[in-house]
Amino acid sequence: MTIQVGDRLPEAQFNVLKDGVQVLSTEDIFGQGKVLLFAVPGAFTPTCSARHLPGYTDQTRRFAELGIRLVCIAVNDAFVMDAWGKSQNTPDDILMLADGNAEFTRALGLELDASGFGMGIRSKRYALYSEDGTVKGLWVEAPGEFKVSAAEYVLTQLTG
Numbered sequence: 001m002t003i004q005v006g007d008r009l010p011e012a013q014f015n016v017l018k019d020g021v022q023v024l025s026t027e028d029i030f031g032q033g034k035v036l037l038f039a040v041p042g043a044f045t046p047t048c049s050a051r052h053l054p055g056y057t058d059q060t061r062r063f064a065e066l067g068i069r070l071v072c073i074a075v076n077d078a079f080v081m082d083a084w085g086k087s088q089n090t091p092d093d094i095l096m097l098a099d100g101n102a103e104f105t106r107a108l109g110l111e112l113d114a115s116g117f118g119m120g121i122r123s124k125r126y127a128l129y130s131e132d133g134t135v136k137g138l139w140v141e142a143p144g145e146f147k148v149s150a151a152e153y154v155l156t157q158l159t160g
Contacts, residue, residue, distance in 0.1 A: 002109035003128075007135050010107035014073075015098040017082035026104075029095070030133045034068040036158075037097075037130065038149055039105070039123040041112060043076045043084035047146050052125065053088050055151035060093050062155060068129075073097040075105055075122045099123070110140065127154045 040048035129137035139148035
């Protein structure tokens with residue numbers, strides 16, 4: 001079942017690369033404050049690299065003005081997420097989060113079977129807005145689309 005607005009985010013552990021691999025929990029990342037999580041099917045993939053991550057990079061300041069922290073997640077390891085972030089000149093304000101075994105992605109019900117493309121289980125493309133660990137907004141893309149999870153679209157949804 002897919003997570004819904006009003007649901008609490010599931011408990012999970014994630015990896016980030018900061019002075020070595022660090023393990024963070026759902027509580028560490030989403031427990032307090034406003035967080036916009038945007039998910040990509042894979043680091044270094046075409047739409048993710050050309051449009052999705054750059055859109056949030058370009059709008060980092062606007063999200064910060066709203067008091068919203070940005071988190072990018074993919075079913076990749078922490079080393080790949082770190083390398084991708086560096087290759088995209090991603091500001092430190094965007095946390096590059098690894099869900100290497102897709103545990104969080106599956107718990108959200110937002111997994112995508114990309115085995116037909118040689119990619120295994122990945123995440124659907126989406127944006128999720130949470131406050132203090134509770135989902136307040138969720139925008140999941142239709143297969144092959146890139147509209148509702150884009151930074152500009154999400155900003156219009158959050159600012160009315």
